[in-house]
Amino acid sequence: MPMKIENGPFWKRVEENLQNNFMRGAVAGMQDRGYVRRLGVIEELGHWEEWRSLAEQIRKHTLENLDYYLMQLSENVANRGGHVFFARTAEEANDYIRRIALEKQAKKIVKSKSMVTEEINLNPVLEAIGCDVVETDLGEYILQIDDHDPPSHIVGPALHKNKEQIRDVFRRKLGYTKSSDPVELARHARETLRRDYLTADIGITGCNFAIAESGSITLVTNEGNADLVTALPKTQITVMGMERIVPTFEEMEVLVSMLTRSAVGQKLTSYITVLTGPRDEGDADGPEEFHLVIVDNGRSSILGTEFQPVLQCIRCAACVNVCPVYRHIGGHSYGSIYSGPIGAVLSPLLGGYDDYKELPYASSLCAACTEACPVKIPLHELLIKHRQIIVEQEGKAPVAEKLAMKAFRLGTASPSLYRFGTKLAPSAFAPFAEDGRIRKGPGPLKAWTESREFPAPSKERFRDWFHNRQKGGNPS
Amino acid sequence: MKVSLFVTCLIDLFYKEAGKATVELLERLGCEIDFPEAQTCCGQPAYNSGYVQEAKEAMKQMMRAFAAADYVVTPSGSCAAMVKEYPHLFRGDPEWEDEAKRLAAKTYELTQFLVDVLNVEDVGASLPGRATYHTSCHMTRLLGVKEAPLRLLERVNGLELVPLPNAHQCCGFGGTFSVKMGPISEQMVDEKIAHIDEVDADYVIGADCGCLLNIGGRIERLGKPIRVMHIAEVLNQHSEKEGNDNADENRKRAVLETGRGKLAK
Structure with a gap:
């Protein structure tokens, strides 16, 4: 699955998803339950704003010294007998991983959840050389066996499917015969996946945080699948975005707590695993060979720009979980594996404005995302910055909007023009008004009046009333 | 206490009842209302659409219009928040940076002004x-x-x-x-x-x-x-009964004293 989801133009996607009542109900339910749960664990921790500031500081410090920490990380991985590969592009990362698979003559590869391997579209590369690639995160597994249905949420990728739909997929693809009871469904997946873990030649993981001081990687799951992926196969490959790094265990602990609280409203998830290099002598399990693939793929060109704060992201999806736009249109409308506010900021940066020029506008700028972000990314401000670039550099703004904004500038910078223009407004709108209401507006008002009344500008503006009142000296 | 009203373009054109109520309410609480005629719009429609240069022209006009004000009060949380952003947007601009800071510091949303500056919670409505x-x-x-x-x-x-x-x-x-x-x-x-x-x-x-x-x-x-x-x-929903008028007088006196205290600081 590449970053871009091929499912038609923006408005077609949105209209289809607005019709999908099941998906919308599932998203709203997840958001509402998650909201309460998240506030609960925030309250319990106490001093949330101070924790956010600390987390932001950690992320900022790491990004400002990224070269140093990447060097430290790679040295420590190498000292522990691991191999490090820096991939500038998706192709370089995929080539490297393919070479390992060929070298190991791998037939089966098990994977734990990783957004970055979706971003670089790794699976088809491995499948093309005959590998059987199995996603082991339950959500990702469901999507994979359902003919690669795209993820609609960065933490809960199969959020858009209900248990009956999942049962049907299992029946069609796995010969499943039981009910839609989640316990039975999960048991079936576990039994099937267990065979895969035991026979896999390579395990591939993502990485929540790499720890520079020790060369370790941290994996956070509720299913324990990442532990099997890293304990059983002889070769382990961990793929990480180049910014997913912390200086020491101390910062890792802070960020893991922020991550689990923000992502799923839990103090801790069921499994938080820290792994350092390949198996040592005397270790009971673990890989014989360990590779860390550090992926740039456009990230270094965000460094040093006004968009740098987006690299603070720890992929918790708290912004997605509070977004009122995501709530109604769902993840697939974004046309990217990165959906919600973080997706609307990140996708145009990694994938360009041609494919994602609508996303920065798919926000009412309500700032719920900015408020929820545990590492204080000013998401709504970054959306405004995208709009600014679309207007000033990309030249992609509609002509009517440009004209309207020219008029805005003239009218608001000059009090006399403002007075003149607003004086004319009632007559300009008169043909459309009825009882002081506009029910079918012209131009941009048309979209408003599709669903709402709009007040016709009244002959007496506030300033006229105030002026007359002062002149008359007669408070009315 | 003299209060300069930033009424916002939306209220000026489409919702003047809210503007009238703001004037009457503040007067009832003892404020003297000044309405700088040169005010237009805080710039938010352009700014949020990515037209930063256009927005800045409107913002400069706001800073000119309210240069002489002690307190700027606006019946809009959103427009007040926009004005509070001015210092950030004009950072490093030698001509406007200080003016932006001054306007941001003296601008209040209406309810914030009532509760935090006038120290009133019961307005007798x-x-x-x-x-x-x-x-x-x-x-x-x-x-x-x-x-x-x-x-x-x-x-x-x-x-x-x-x-x-x-x-x-x-x-x-x-x-x-x-x-x-x-x-x-x-x-x-x-x-x-x-x-x-x-x-x-x-x-x-x-x-x-x-x-x-x-x-x-x-x-x-x-x-x-x-x-x-x-x-x-x-x-501003207010009955004209006698008892109320007395209460109003008390509130007015309290506000005037608060105002004198604040301005003296």
Whole structure:
């Protein structure tokens, strides 16, 4: 699955998803339950704003010294007998991983959840050389066996499917015969996946945080699948975005707590695993060979720009979980594996404005995302910055909007023009008004009046009333 | 105390009742209202659409218009939050940076001004009925004013205030968002109205005219018997009984003293 989801133009996607009542109900339910749960664990921790500031500081410090920490990380991985590969592009990362698979003559590869391997579209590369690639995160597994249905949420990728739909997929693809009871469904997946873990030649993981001081990687799951992926196969490959790094265990602990609280409203998830290099002598399990693939793929060109704060992201999806736009249109409308506010900021940066020029506008700028972000990314401000670039550099703004904004500038910078223009407004709108209401507006008002009344500008503006009142000296 | 009113372009053109109520309310509390005629718009429609240069011209006009003001009060959380952003936007601009800081520092949203500057919570208003309050996003999240409107409304005589479910959720206005993303905006406002329906309120009260135009315009289209009111209109509901007048005099005196105290500092 590449970053871009091929499912038609923006408005077609949105209209289809607005019709999908099941998906919308599932998203709203997840958001509402998650909201309460998240506030609960925030309250319990106490001093949330101070924790956010600390987390932001950690992320900022790491990004400002990224070269140093990447060097430290790679040295420590190498000292522990691991191999490090820096991939500038998706192709370089995929080539490297393919070479390992060929070298190991791998037939089966098990994977734990990783957004970055979706971003670089790794699976088809491995499948093309005959590998059987199995996603082991339950959500990702469901999507994979359902003919690669795209993820609609960065933490809960199969959020858009209900248990009956999942049962049907299992029946069609796995010969499943039981009910839609989640316990039975999960048991079936576990039994099937267990065979895969035991026979896999390579395990591939993502990485929540790499720890520079020790060369370790941290994996956070509720299913324990990442532990099997890293304990059983002889070769382990961990793929990480180049910014997913912390200086020491101390910062890792802070960020893991922020991550689990923000992502799923839990103090801790069921499994938080820290792994350092390949198996040592005397270790009971673990890989014989360990590779860390550090992926740039456009990230270094965000460094040093006004968009740098987006690299603070720890992929918790708290912004997605509070977004009122995501709530109604769902993840697939974004046309990217990165959906919600973080997706609307990140996708145009990694994938360009041609494919994602609508996303920065798919926000009412309500700032719920900015408020929820545990590492204080000013998401709504970054959306405004995208709009600014679309207007000033990309030249992609509609002509009517440009004209309207020219008029805005003239009218608001000059009090006399403002007075003149607003004086004319009632007559300009008169043909459309009825009882002081506009029910079918012209131009941009048309979209408003599709669903709402709009007040016709009244002959007496506030300033006229105030002026007359002062002149008359007669408070009315 | 002299208060310079920034009425906002929306109120000037489309919602003058909220502006009138603001004037009358502040006067009743002993303020002298000054309305700088040169004011236009805070610049937000252009700024939020990515037209920063256009927005800055409007902002400069605002700074010129209110240069002589002691206090700038506006019945809009969103416009107040925009003005508070000026120092950030003009950082490093030798001509405007200081002016931007001065305007931001002396600008208050109406309820914030009443509670934090005038120290008034009971404005002597009365409105019988059941009401719910819509917390607008920019006022709560960007300006950080959460408590003031509720404290004022709790003291309105006869008004039963019921909490709005999912109050934290945006109503779908978002300025140009409401027209650029019309079908999405419509779903958002419909959900907001469904929650308003749940509490069976006579009134929906808000402190931002953008939200009120959006929620009110949809309520009107759907033909629902719910009245949408700006908080200034609610606080200006005032009976002329004798007892009240005495109370008003007391409030006025208190405000005047507060004002003198603050200005003397």
